[in-house]
Amino acid sequence: MSNIELYREFSLRAACECRLRAEGIEFETACPQAEFVKLCQEHAALSKVSLELYGYDSSVSEKLPGYAEINYRGYVVFVPYTVAIHFPTPSKFERIFEMALQISVNLPCQILVSGSGVLGGAIYTLGDLDYCEYFQRFDGAYINNLSRKACVEKIDDVLLPVYVKWNGRRLSWPFDEIDALLNEARSSFAMQSTEALENWKVDYVGQIAEDVILPVTNMCIPVEFDNWNATAVGKSWAFQEVLISSNGNPPRDLTTFNSLGSYVNWLRSEVAAHLAKKNFLKATKRAFSLANVTFRFDISQSLAEILCRSAITQHTQKKALEETQHLLEQRGNPECALLRKVQDSLSLISETNRAELDDGFKRCFDLVNGFLSEFDSELARYKAQY
Incomplete structure (x- = not known):
């Protein structure tokens, strides 16, 4: 087993043991x-x-x-x-x-x-x-x-x-x-x-x-x-x-296995919550982190490629500028130099290609959903071993 495969097993077992501990189930750790520790230092x-x-x-x-x-x-x-x-x-x-x-x-x-x-x-x-x-x-x-x-x-x-x-x-x-x-x-x-x-x-x-x-x-x-x-x-x-x-x-x-397992489980719940709200951008970012920490670099690379598409990048820029403008407006100074710069930047962003944006989010949804199904199946397999 390669170091990547071994670490992946450790990360999933840590998540599994966290869940067992939360359910009050006694078990002998398999980690x-x-x-x-040696594996973490090799990755460092x-x-x-x-x-x-x-x-x-x-x-x-x-x-x-x-x-x-x-x-x-x-x-x-x-x-x-x-x-x-x-x-x-x-x-x-x-x-x-x-x-x-x-x-x-x-x-x-x-x-x-x-x-x-x-x-x-x-x-x-x-x-x-x-x-x-x-x-x-x-x-x-x-x-x-x-x-x-x-x-x-x-x-x-x-x-x-x-x-x-x-x-x-x-x-x-x-x-x-x-x-x-x-x-x-x-x-x-x-x-x-x-x-x-x-x-x-x-x-x-x-x-x-x-x-x-x-x-x-x-x-x-x-x-x-x-x-x-x-x-x-x-x-x-x-x-x-x-x-x-x-x-x-x-x-x-x-x-510490408990910290790693808690983080993996938290990311899993975050991805599901944002998918349910149809917040595909946030769900994809959380899924990227989940794939990253469990060493599913094939998934994280695919997600990164989708997120870097021009329509999604443009959408992200516009949302960030709109939030920034809202925050600056709360300060009550319409002559604020930073506010004027943000307004100028917003005026320069062209209309997002809606079809390309929808296609990008659909690809995110399909990829993230498939990844979660694989993740849950692997976790169930490990849980059955305790």
Whole structure:
């Protein structure tokens, strides 16, 4: 059995064992930990080679198995083996990196790029940028840093805050109630209230290039650093996150079966949910990630080819610009320079070829549906072996 086939078996068994555990079924694991760790490190070595082909100064991480490290402008960038093959080219990553420095709340910088931003070497037009930061639960200093980032009108003319969300509440720019919200957060932190466990989310509009203006989000998640995996699992996924670190601290462990199985099952449920809503673009992106993490590169390559078709690319660009325009309009400044640029860009997009777009989405639907059927059949076969 090749390494790819062996890893594929591990990923499916991890998903299967997660489901059995959730059903309260006792079983003996069929996934030897030492063998899996070795396999992750072998794939990290392949990731290093892949990144070097792009021109990055890369090495295999000695701190945690499964990561390649990039030395980048005085920072360490931790790249999981699950995304390295599709990591953005240096010219694309430079824009993502610069925005990360602008948006980061933590000092020193410890910020993750998640979602489609880490797959920029493979597929579709970038419609948004999602970042994620972990902070030590009940750390009051973090709130002060958040205030510094969220309460300014703009950051270096390229980043405009639009919304702050915390504990079920959403404030819109100009955040008239921000002081009361931050004081509430400080009080709950001081009392170690369960309300302090909620995530912060700040929505921005950012300009990452002269002709690229898009929604930018930073999700701030409280964790316990001495129990990292337990408190972070289910809130975000290490397998689709790239850490930009100013002090070289390692990210989360990639070699726990429960985390891998949970991620695979989450992707499977996400694909089904978006298909049911007829959101074929989102379903296809999730299916791409599912194929990627289970090493079905034949499927991910086919999906990437469909997503790169001109009608779908144009559709993605238009949707992203419309969302960006909506966010900028919420700030109530019709003379905003970024808003005018977005409106100009929208006026230049020609009418989408509807027949080509429908054909592309039908191909996505058929391919994703077939992939899910194969996935479910394989999972049932493994489940029967326990």
